[in-house]
Amino acid sequence: MKKKLLSVMLASVLTLSMAGCQSSAVNGVSEDQNTTNATDTSAGGSGETTSNASADLNIMLETPVESLDPQQATDGTSFEVIADFTDGLMQMDADGQAVNAIAQSVDISEDGLTYTFHLREDANWSNGEPVTAADFVFAWQRAVDPEIASEYSYMLSDIGQIVNAQDIIDGSKDKSELGVTAVDDKTLEVKLNVPVSYFLSLMYFPTFYPVNEAFYESCADTFATSPETTLSNGAFVLDDYQPAATTIHLTKNPDYYGADSVQLAGLNYQVIQDSQQALMSYQSGDLDTTLVNGEQVDQVKDDPAFQAIGAGYLWYISPNIQEVKELQNVNIRYAFTMALNREAITTDVLKDGSAPTYTAVPMDFAAGPDGSDFSADQEKFSDVCRFDADAALEYWNKGLEELGVSEITITMIHDADDAPIKVAQVVKEQLETTLPGLTVELQQMPKKERVQRMQDGDFELGLTRWGPDYADPMTYLGMWVTNNSNNYGFWSNSEYDAIIAECTTGETAMDAEARWAALYDAEKIVMDEAVIFPLYTQCNAELISTSVSGIEFHPVALNRVYKNATKN
Known part of the structure; x- marks a missing residue:
């Protein structure tokens, strides 16, 4: 051959x-x-x-x-x-x-x-x-x-x-x-x-x-x-690093096969989790690049150095469906996702160009056989995912009745970084304001601990994100297969698993158009069962x-x- x-x-x-x-x-x-x-x-x-x-x-x-x-x-x-x-x-x-x-x-x-x-x-x-x-x-x-x-x-x-x-x-x-x-x-x-x-x-x-x-x-x-x-x-050689270090340094590798095209002498990383400190370091010349968040964007958005750059991450809330009785109720999950004002989060809190997202696969990410964006239609799941306070309240009351309770207290874990802290606070306010009888307790922690707890199932709600590993809807949809390590809510659906398997190794995998249609079907199952509550697709606001x-x-x-x- x-x-x-x-x-x-x-x-x-x-x-x-x-x-x-x-x-x-x-x-x-x-x-x-x-x-x-x-x-x-x-x-x-x-x-x-x-x-x-x-x-x-x-x-x-x-x-x-x-x-x-x-x-x-x-x-x-x-x-x-x-x-x-x-x-x-x-x-x-x-x-x-x-x-x-x-x-x-x-x-x-x-x-x-x-x-x-x-x-x-x-x-x-x-x-x-x-x-x-x-x-x-x-x-x-x-x-x-x-x-x-x-x-x-x-x-x-x-x-x-x-x-x-x-x-x-x-x-x-x-x-x-x-x-x-x-x-x-x-x-x-x-x-x-x-x-x-x-x-x-x-x-x-x-x-x-x-x-x-x-x-x-x-x-x-x-x-x-x-x-x-x-x-x-x-291109570079690591010469200063230890686990959990706040500084990392790399020097140009003179023996790299492409060394002639590498112009930098090295890379000097500084871990700065406080956004105000980072901005001050940039302004003093100690940083060449830095992220800016929230109100900082208002201060620097007219600066020619300011850029909003697509980061590809989908931020979402993951409910622990397997372990938390209240979250096993689909009407409670619908109430949560309907009570979230994503536009307010991106416009009033983040201010960095991030886009409100209402699908399990973010927009402007993957195009199908006909060139169309997989998630261009952000209203295709509006029956189960949109901001609608009245609908949220209706689902909430129905869920409370089915559970036989009048109040729910739930804990949401999130990273101890600037943006997740601010987003979590707004999510708490939106949910508690729209859903009477709900108390959301926030726990912030280092990202490593938060990820470990979600993987272990030791959480109720988790504010998290997923960055695509390759430009195909499967990089997101593959997460929700039974027993996938990133399926934090431990959700399982045999019909969903079968679709993903068929798109991976079955005859559908060989037919681009059929595969695309099947992936739409898979995403619909995720959204109809409110496996996640999508929030926004991240942009990074940067000064360079x-x-x-x-x-x-x-x-x-x-x-x-x-x-x-x-x-x-």
């Missing part, structure tokens, strides 16, 4: 711009990066500093890094830093297209089931050893190894459809049987169960990044917890110094990429 050489990804999806944001988006194609924004950050303003072209870029982080292990990391902040010093087989260009990185070329069989990656000869680890196909085999086997228990193992099974991945995750096959083979040092062969049109775009997701086995074994349990236990094959240009912004997988940035 003759194979064809592709230098760009195969994708059935198109890219749309982030309509809810003030900055324009650049069209790109990618399963999980459909709405890619590439912004030339030539902005003016109070953060302007004078520096040499090869200076460090000073970057504000809103939350700490949770893990720098590519197969264990689960949050966007960690993914960003990992991608600073690690390249995968593919990377994103400024438009979000999948382009070659460690892979110099890829052959795809005519049936779409075999991918053969040819690795570049000049890719090396920072200890001088070459990057080999075996590094990818080892890393991917780690990702599906039940002993590692990677939360993103489903990227290889449900999403990537790599042969034997699911059986290995379930424990019925050994990890050595994963459908990935090092043909030789520079040739990696991957076998799939079914064709996956967006497979190449998965390759820039950190779970698929390589790990040098000998180095990993030498680190024992300390792997990726310090500069000494971290290897680089990317006039001395900085070339930062690439992507609302999918990797939100910010710095290897082509400059600072003058």
